Amino acid sequence: MKKLLFLMTLFFVTILSADYLDVELSTKSNYRFEDYLFKDINKTTTNKLEKKLSYEELHIEGSFNSIVGFNYYKNNIETPDSFDSKEIYIGSDKTKFLGYQKDETTINYGARKNTIETTKYTVYDILTIEKSKSNSIATETFDPTSDLTVPQTGTVTRKYDFEKITLSSENLYKHVKENAMDGENYFYGVAISQNFNSMFRFYGVIIGSYEQHDYSNGTANYTDVNGTAKSIFYPDETNGNVGKLLPIDGRFRGYGYGYKLTAEAYWKDISLFVTSYYKKTQLKNYHSGIRDAAADAETLVNVIATEKLDYLQQYTSFGLRYRF
Numbered sequence: 001m002k003k004l005l006f007l008m009t010l011f012f013v014t015i016l017s018a019d020y021l022d023v024e025l026s027t028k029s030n031y032r033f034e035d036y037l038f039k040d041i042n043k044t045t046t047n048k049l050e051k052k053l054s055y056e057e058l059h060i061e062g063s064f065n066s067i068v069g070f071n072y073y074k075n076n077i078e079t080p081d082s083f084d085s086k087e088i089y090i091g092s093d094k095t096k097f098l099g100y101q102k103d104e105t106t107i108n109y110g111a112r113k114n115t116i117e118t119t120k121y122t123v124y125d126i127l128t129i130e131k132s133k134s135n136s137i138a139t140e141t142f143d144p145t146s147d148l149t150v151p152q153t154g155t156v157t158r159k160y161d162f163e164k165i166t167l168s169s170e171n172l173y174k175h176v177k178e179n180a181m182d183g184e185n186y187f188y189g190v191a192i193s194q195n196f197n198s199m200f201r202f203y204g205v206i207i208g209s210y211e212q213h214d215y216s217n218g219t220a221n222y223t224d225v226n227g228t229a230k231s232i233f234y235p236d237e238t239n240g241n242v243g244k245l246l247p248i249d250g251r252f253r254g255y256g257y258g259y260k261l262t263a264e265a266y267w268k269d270i271s272l273f274v275t276s277y278y279k280k281t282q283l284k285n286y287h288s289g290i291r292d293a294a295a296d297a298e299t300l301v302n303v304i305a306t307e308k309l310d311y312l313q314q315y316t317s318f319g320l321r322y323r324f
Helices: 002-017 172-181
Strands: 020-038 046-064 068-076 082-091 096-109 112-123 127-142 152-168 191-197 200-223 229-231 249-267 270-285 308-323
Touching: 020 096, 020 112, 020 152, 046 096, 172 191, 172 200, 172 249, 200 270, 249 308
Parallel strands: none
Antiparallel strands: 020 046, 020 308, 046 068, 068 082, 082 096, 096 112, 112 127, 127 152, 152 200, 191 200, 200 229, 200 249, 249 270, 270 308
16 A cells, blocks of 8 residues: 555656656557577578567656656566566657666567567667677477487577667657647658647658677576586587587678658547557678688687578557646
8 A cells, every 4th residue: 555655646746747748558469579599500590580469558758857758668468478668868858868778578489488688778869779688498309418319308598698789760759759749840751740730640750770780698508407507519510519509609780671650639638649660670691700701610610600680570559648
């Protein structure tokens, strides 16, 4: 009871001190989750994991004195899947100068459970830096020794870190949205804010991005009967069955494109909206060990050899928003 009273008090104090506070309820349809799994350095054992989910979501967003803002997302995704996101930032009601965000996503791609913990930094809307840790668990057939004579089936945990550096127009959506709510009308080719009458508006941005994704610290192990984590082995095509091929280094860069557009009907502070989101990202392998493989084959031992990575993120969102 005390906790509930505290939260209610905090809520009303927040309303009184905020430039605005948005409470938004929406249903996301066919939200596309995608991850990559690198079993070893070979191209043929890089798997793309994909899953579409539809779910309800609560989004609370606030801005205070044009100095500090926050975003909080609470999702009703059916277990065992889950997604959680929290962000606080320094900036005005339209521009994010410096943002700090924590995300945790757990998606079961069939029998494989994939958990990713991400810390994301945003600089002046355009630049984002994401640092993530991926943990994948599934039943696999592997060899517990280096001689590959006694294959066994068990639970294998695969981990790796990755970093994404992105220059993108996507975060300008917030700026354009606030312009539309202020009654501004314009079309710049990559952004549109248009109020058609006193009850309908349309706004959004064309997404263009330059991205670099770097993977590192790959490990794969199983737990034996004594509870000890041990490495698993794979054939080494060059030196015989003694190689432990783990992808500890991968570097990809490329471009993304898409859009985020919203049509909204409103009356005073209540809005009904539909948002369409689409983004395609295409990355190519730029690791020097791949590029210069003929000159120095030794560099390929722990380098991910996959030539390219492709992502397709999309969803349609229907919702209701109230602005305090």
